[in-house]
Amino acid sequence: MTDHDTIPVLAHDLVKRFGDFVAVDHINLEARAGEVVGFLGPNGSGKSTTIRMLCGLLRPSAGQALVAGFDVARKPEQVRRRIGYMSQKFSLYNDLQVIENIRFFAGMYDVPASVLHERTEWVLYMAGLVGRESTITGTLPGGWKQRLALGCAVLHRPSILFLDEPTSGVDPISRRRFWELIHAMAAEGVTVLVTTHYMDEAEYCNRLVLIFQGRIVASGSPTELKxxxxxxxxxxxxxxxxxxxxxxxxxxxxxxxxxxxxxxxxxxxxxxxxxxxxxxxxxxxxxxxxxxxxxxxxxxxxxxxxxxxxxxxxxx
Amino acid sequence: MLRRLHEMLVKEFIQVFRDTRTRTLLFVPPIIQMLIFGYAATLEVRHIPIAVLDYDNSQVSRELLSRFTASPYFDVRTYLSDRREIGDLIDRGEVTVALQINGGFAQDLGKGQTARLQVIVDSSNSNTALIAVSYINQIAARFAQEFQRTQLLRTSPFAPSQMPSIVFERRPLFNVNFDSQWFFVPGVIGNLILVMVVSLTAFAIVREREIGTLEQIMVTPIGRLEFILGKTVPFFLIGLFDTALVSLVGTFWFGVPFRGSIGVLAIGSILFILCMLGIGLFISTISRTQQQAMVSGFFFNMPAISFSGFGTPIGSMPEWLQTLTYLNPLRHFLEVLRGVYLKGVRLDVLWPQMVAMGLLGSIMLAISVARFQKSLD
Structure with a gap:
């Protein structure tokens, strides 16, 4: 899904300051196609800030990040077409029906009409919501909502997926199902960057990056780290x-x-x-x-x- | 571009119209407020509660007091026998004015001397007090004039024709009966549209920021302009619909004449709503939470209404403030509303107001759009 020559995610000395506070302190990072990279770290360590910079939601204070080969600070629109993002906050419209949410995000991502039907079916199937298209999203249980959110974030088949604590507040079985979906996507070549608090989730990652006080303090596969x-x-x-x-x-x-x-x-x-x-x-x-x-x-x-x-x- | 805008609009309209409560909130409160304000917002002072204290207790003094009883401007609440009661009544706010006629009132008048009518007035509301005093003045002056006339008639029946006097003949234009509702109802329309459009717009965007959907939309390739249009077009249309709705209430319920053209009113409303969208959008760029948006909205709404000429005439403000009111879109819109409603004037008269609103709207929208960044910092 990705161009063979470009490294999907490449960050070089990335820095983010909020006033005097250095949230992200010279982070260097590289993620390859099909890799699942986990960001591990305590609250406020700079995980989410890093992810947000990589998505073009925050401007880096210094350093450079290339996502899908585009500079996030200079070409955020090019980056946005190629990425999917799902944040810790459940961010679909609770007052819309399941199908209305799907249609809305499909529209935002310019999913071509020719594949719209197929993608919609796929999201419904993946989230286990076939037959519940007209349910009001807000009334769905947490795990279903979150699979729907993932589905909406990947409607345009992005080659890179950013997940910011995607499974907070979701029961263990739903979490497991969620990770099966992530691995299925990674197997197709999607690069996944995910932040998490859950140690069992971290075991699902190919590579872990430990972030502490804005710096990467260790990285490697779970086994290497141990x-x-x-x-x-x-x-x-x-x-x-x-x-x-x-x-x-x-x-x-x-x-x-x-x-x-x-x-x-x-x-x-x-x-x-x-x-x-x-x-x-x-x-x-x-x-x-x-x-x-x-x-x-x-x-x-x-x-x-x-x-x-x-x-x-x-x-x- | 159009597809994303279309999807935004579909979503906004579903959100607005699906929920019965939201749907009701958009259209019922404006009508209720229009009715309440239409009745309450008035500068007229009527039914001023008064107390009378008549130490003279003569035919003349009773006749003077009967003029007050008959007046629609005064309600005589109590007849007192002791002046010490006055202070207490005024303190407790039971009466605004106390009239005291001292002994010898009729006698003095009879002798052709100056007789005194003492007026004690609660002037904590200076406006009401001034108006009350002027009404009393009028009643007393007319009474004196008629008293003089009857006295003269009694002594020399042919004298009155020789008395010089000036009688003024008033010929009011536009609002023949000086009905203050006619003046206020168009103003209320302006206020309602201001409050509705500014808060709806500001809240709609800030709410998305609060619940996190804004962040989700920001990572999609949607353009800044598409998003802003998607967010404002629905409120533009709702604002326009509300204008029509409350205007109808003004015309058919309050009977305020609509003498001008609907076209001119429509142009004015469109320009004014654009200004308000600009303000709402601006508030949304400086507020992170709905609470902040509410407070910011308040800081705009209050001065905007106070310095629009809605109640206090702009002509009676200090000069520097008068100049500042030109920056207030509501000032221009009220002139358009009153002009169209009461005077029936057209664009040849109202073009400066239209140009002013157009300019203000463009500037505000431009600033807000520029401030609206597709990022979180």
């Missing part, structure tokens, strides 16, 4: 009196990134072989009974927590 970011082995500890145990472990020199996960603690140590007996000894010495202590595979959430903690300058 390996490079942890620098040590992750232990899971189940014990009684979690609070005192947490305080205690934070005093142990070799134990890093001590964090509470549900009813257990996660701790990173340089080596599991020597780490396990040492931590067990420390805890028992203070009368804390350890029921389980073993190495586990780091989840993306661990990576995320440990990276943001390191960058915030707190040694936990």
């Amino acid at each position: 390996q490079q970011a942890m620098a040590g082995e992750l232990l899971l500890i189940e014990c009684d009196r979690l609070g005192p145990a947490l305080d205690l472990l934070q005093q142990v020199p070799d134990a890093r990134h001590v964090a509470l996960f549900g009813k257990a603690l996660h701790v990173v140590v340089p080596d599991a072989q020597t780490g396990i007996p040492r931590l067990r000894a420390v805890l028992s010495a203070h009368g804390i009974a350890v029921s389980r202590i073993e190495p586990i595979r780091a989840s993306l959430e661990d990576v995320f927590v440990s990276l943001t903690a390191q960058l915030s300058g707190q040694r936990t």
Whole structure:
């Protein structure tokens, strides 16, 4: 779907300032055809701002971004014809019927009359709304609305798709279905850039970009990230009196990134072989009974927590 | 281009007309307001509540007071016996005016001396107070004149023909009966259109910004002009329809004569609505939320109406303010409305107003369109 020679998304030293605040700080980025790139980061880290600049909704303060080969600052209209965008806010018209929303956005994107019928059918099918064309959009359940929003954003078959927290407020099953759609599109060569909060969603991405305070702090496939970011082995500890145990472990020199996960603690140590007996000894010495202590595979959430903690300058 | 505009318009009209409440809001309140304002907006002062205190209690004093009872301008509420009651009545706002006739009133008049009628007036509303005092003056002067005449007739029956006097004969043009509704109803039409078009336009765009659909539209290839036209054309048409609607109420309910041409009124209305669309659009470019739009709209509406000549005559404003009112489209539109309604004048007279509105509208629309960026920052 994309010209073979152009890289769909290319950002070079992209900066966005709002007054004195630097929301996006020299971001460099490249996304290839058919790639699903996930933007991960805490609230206010600059994910949405980056996406909005790439869509031509915000003007970059410095740097350059080429989307579908066009400069977003200079040729936003050319960019807009080739991209689809869906934001965290549900942005269809709630007071219009399903079919009226589809027709409206088809009109906005100049979908040719010859394919209008076929595209409309496709969106209805994809969103599971066949037979509910004249339902008022606002009365649809969240997951359906959001699939409809996705359908409306891709009516013109864009080669690049920007999704800004597309699944916030949607139930897990709908989320899974949504991601199946995304992968189907990526398989056809669509480049997808998506921001998310959900760690399980991040696992669906081919490549992840971790953004913190406006900068890219890590990037790679989910597997690569887990390996490079942890620098040590992750232990899971189940014990009684979690609070005192947490305080205690934070005093142990070799134990890093001590964090509470549900009813257990996660701790990173340089080596599991020597780490396990040492931590067990420390805890028992203070009368804390350890029921389980073993190495586990780091989840993306661990990576995320440990990276943001390191960058915030707190040694936990 | 046309296709996108067409889709925008279809969408806007569906949104406006699908919801019964919105549909009602566009057409019913203007009519109700027209009725309310038509009755309430008036400069006439009638039925002024007064109290009378007659210490003289003579035939002459009672005759003078009966003139007040008979007048449509005054309602005699109470007859007092003690002057100390006056202060309290005025404080509580039960009467606006108290008349006090002192003892010896009839006697003084009989002797051909000056007799005094004391008037105590609540002048917290200076306009009403001035008008009330002038009515009292008229009643008292006429009473004095007639008293003199009867006195003269009694002493020398042929004398009155020799008394010099000036009688003025008034020949009012356009509004023969000085019906203030005739003056106000066209003004109310202007005010209603102003408020309707400015707020509808501003709100329609700001609402899309608030719910996020504006952002979604901005990432489509739609042009700035297509979007703005799509947003304003519906309100232009609704504004025009509302003008016709309230004009009909003015003519058929209030009986305000329509002496001019519908064509001239239509041209004036179109130009005026364009100005208001420009203002509404401008407000939408400076407001992020509907609340901000409401407050900004208020800051425009209030002075626009106050300095339009709707109530306070422009001629009685300070000179620098008078000059500023030329920038107020409503001022020009009111002149067109009153000219067309009451005087029946045509473009040969009203062209300066039309040109002024055309210029103001073009400038405002140009500024707003330029300010309306297809981006979020």
